[in-house]
Structures are given as C-alpha cells and as structure tokens.
Amino acid sequence: MTIMFNNNATTSPGGARRSERVRFDDLDAGYPGRPVLHQISAVIPALAMTALVGPNGSGKSTLLGVLAGVIDATSGQLRYAEGSPPAFVPQRGAVGDTLPLTARQTVEMGRWGELGPWRRLPRRDRTVVDSAMERLGVADLSDRQLGELSGGQRQRVLIAQGLAQRSDLLLLDEPTTGLDPEARNRITALLADLVADGTTVVQATHDLEAARSADACLLLADGRLIRQGPPEEVLTATTLSRIWQPV
C-alpha cells in the first residue's frame, strides 16, 4: 500500500472546489485470513463532517482503522493532505474494562503523541485535558477508574481523549451509540462546533439522523463502497431499503 501526503482539491457538481483531507484509491484491507474492504475509492472532504454508514459488519470500523493507521491496507493508495496525525476514538467496547487508569489519566493519554508516554504534563497540556473533560461533561469523573464507569460515561471519556489530541482530523467509531439523549445532543453539537472551528470529522454511525446532517456520506455494504456524496443523494429510501432489507 502507498501512503502519501499532499494537497488535493475536488470539484463539486456546482463547480466549487472543496479541498480533500484524505483520498483513498482501490483500498483493500482486513484481518489475517479475513479480507474485509474491497477496492474502496473515496474522498474525505476537509473541514466537513463525513458519516460512514452501513449495516453491521459492512466494514465501517475497519475503514476507520485504516484511516487512523492502526490497520494496514493490503493494497491501494491512501493520500492525506497536510495536517496533524489523525485522532482516533474507538468504540468503547474495544477498550478493555480492566485497564488500571482513571478517567483523567485516560484523557491525558491524548497528549502522549506529542509529549511521549508517562510524563508529567506541562501546565499547557493540563489545560488542554481540563478543557476536553469539561467539554464532554466528565470533569467530575476525573478520579474514577475507567472500568468502573458506565458505558456512556466511558464513551465520553474516550471522546475527551480524542479531543485532547488536538488533531485537525478526528475519527470516531459510533460516538453516540448507547448515550442518553442529553449526552447524544451534547456530542452532536460538539462535533458540529469542531467542524466549524476547522476540524475534519469522520464518524461511523448507525444514527441515520446524524448521517443525514453530515456534509458527506460513505455507504458501505459487504466491504464495498456502495455510494458516496451528500446525504440526500446517498441515503435515499430506495438505497436504504436495498441495503438493509436484502431479498
């Protein structure tokens, strides 16, 4: 697989040029003995919200893992525009319950990419951590063990860790799954604010409402890209019924 860093722009049907944060061509990826993604070619527009949608097992998490650099593509090309390394927020189920970490230590790990692990954080970085925890409403959970938190609390701590990385490319795997309405609204609003402030956000989601409010959608089924584009073009009634209720 080839990974490149450069600047690209794509032309929308209206003629406006929107820059690309990531472009991938003919990407294949999977796990040992299990190919999952097949010949995926798509663009992640910069400074926008992209939703990855598709049924269970369609390959959304795998694609996020490839974009995050934690899963190697077996072939194809991946091009990143200039910017910081991606921040990746995995599904909370992918993070062990038994890690002996407090909520705050978990969020502090978001600074390790810049500072190195297990260092006492300088004041500036502690402020970044404080701010991320406040934005996710988890400051009062600082000293609690991660494994003792409820699923929704843990999810918010992991998102705070992603935020603390201060990347301009934030990748989230089902960030609002299992959250109560207030927490879901808070995170939806937060992600919209991040985009407005100059972050490119990609989220895998089963929440069609969230997908419809994204700027762009990639629809996957069986490891293949079925459609990409604005939600109103991708999430049509016909396509949804074909993908979710195969005959």
Ligand SMILES: Nc1ncnc2c1ncn2[C@@H]1O[C@H](COP(=O)(O)OP(=O)(O)OP(=O)(O)O)[C@@H](O)[C@H]1O
């Ligand atoms: N660590 C792994 N090892 C082997 N196969 C895996 C692994 N993780 C996922 N898979 C398989 O890869 C395929 C795609 O899984 P993936 O998690 O990417 O789908 P998804 O669209 O994110 O699903 P969901 O909506 O259920 O989260 C599935 O068939 C799954 O069983």
